[in-house]
Amino acid sequence: MMGQAGITTEDVAKSASGADSPNGEPQAAADVPLLRIEAVVKKFGGFRAVDGLSLDVRAGEFFALLGPSGCGKTTLLRMLAGFETPDEGRILLDGKDIARVAPHERPINMMFQNYALFPHLGVRDNIAFGLKRAAMPGAEIEARVAELIALVKLEGLEKRKPDQLSGGQRQRVALARSLARRPRVLLLDEPLAALDKKLRESTQLELMELQRRLGLTFIIVTHDQEEAMTMAGRIGVMDSGRLEQVAAPRELYEAPRSRWVAEFVGDINLFEGQLERREGGHLTMAPRLTIATREAGILQVAEPRQPITKENLCVAIRPEKVKLSRRGPAASDNTNALNRLEGVVTDVSYLGGVTAYKVKLDGGAVLRSSMANTARLDLDAYGVNQRVVAWFSPEDCVVLEQ
């Protein structure tokens, strides 16, 4: 949407990528990540808010830190901005340790969750604030501010005070202000949390477009997994001050590395059990594990790439990969439908695009299934108390060690 404003945005992009950044940082060498966080620890009293966390962020990346509240993601972001000093570890920007550099001396800017706009300054002066501190000539400031105002489409509102703006407009002022100094890294702390759903969705797309066009490095903190998955190229899932997994959205969802990640990202069915036997692994058959679960009987799952070392396992299957039918899968599905579980539908939630079912299995567990409503009239929909067969393929299961 903001793409049409492209008058002088190439300028922003050019200097944001290094060449004439206000701080004169040299262009990062290809093999050195733009930002490297090394074994960083931050303690508040006895509480370790960030606990030995390491992470590399490449130049031009859109990286999301995702986690429940209190997981340390905001503390990590504040350490990158300079508002908190790590107790241990290093933060390298272009190979230089900035962990103890004051915030006003870092080529990193932040967009605050509450926007933190200066209430006594108008839109123009808010955006120009950082430029004036950089001792930029007046004419240049004027030009840059005008360019940013066009970029975030706030033309005509230059003189308005923040309290005369709508939430969405304030969000744009905050964005323009944080972009004004052309930061090497832009930190965004829950930037869309205060917007309503529709505005949030369109702003997500605008942010992505902006980041791609300006070639900037964005690190966004969010507790909203859909937001993280929509926007970010990579997501770091945090819990208790540590990174549980760093991966692209698809990998995070389809191949979670731990039970915690599997449960945190999206909905999932989990069945605990023990490894019974391993078979296959030859030409005609992919290696396959048989797992005896407590509540869902014997399940066949594809062997994961990393070898299983523990006896106690957990079989995870996403609801949309569980199919329901009245009399079992059609013959053509037979090879895929190695896992068949019988039960009774206990709950049906029609959600528009999909319908979510809860099935009480004969083994005792509740299995969730969601099926796309591909036809407007679905004569085959299941009602409560309907007896069904739920089935899913071994390849759709994820095996997690307990």
Add this chain to the structure above:
Amino acid sequence: MSSRSIFTRPARLAAIAPYLWMALFFLVPFAFVLKISLSQTAIAQPPYVPVFDPAEGWDAIKTAFAALSFDNFKLLVTDDLYVLSYLRSLVVAAISTAILLLIGYPIAYGMARLPQRWQSVAMMLVIVPFWTSFLIRIYAWINILQHDGLLNQILLALQLVATPVVWLSTDSAMYLGIVYSYLPFMILPLYATLAKMDRSLLEAASDLGASPLRSFWLVTFPLSLPGVGAGALLCFIPIVGEFVIPDLLAGSNSLMIGQTLWLEFFTNKDWPVASSAAVILLLLLLAPLLLYDRLQRRQLEAR
């Protein structure tokens, strides 16, 4: 409907209560003072003429009205004694307010930055001296400042001075007394604005390249201006009319208007001149009050 009649009546009463209060305890007394200020002094009971006596009928009141004049006001604006008193009051109030601001701002700023549980302790420390009577505290200062008082004893003991310094009955003593007495009135409104300031604004300023000192001047100070205005007026207005502190601590060679007023009223028994002095004082103080009101209204509109 019944609930409406129950609730609107007390609500309406509550809404007009402040106006009733103002009419009863400000406007009516002020009308008396204004009338006396337009009268002439007399050796009588009460010590001025004319006197309105409703018992004498409508015509008598009309002649009494005709006898009112602005002579006292003419005297006040032409006689140096009064003009200088007014000027001195304004200057003393302005200087005191400036000193109060210089001392009160850092204290309020420090309080606002304390950890939450220490803030209430600091607030108590500011307020507690006021549990002692104002007069006792001023007399305590006389004790400290007098020739053989605590201050001179300490200075002599430390051999900072060879002979006792004259503190009492000087302008310095008066300023000390005023600043000491009015400091809480400066600190509390300043603290109130500084404490509710969003700290993320300072973080944003530093994130955008402002050093801590610049952040203060560009963000904290401008945003604390309402508190500065409130504190300054809260101190300036009563200091202009201050009587006790200059009377007890300052010398007698120049008077503030409060002292002049007291002299006219009690020593000269010239109620009309004293009343007109009070009326002019009120008009002088109306200007800063209206200014403050306008500033506040503008801020409310901006919101």
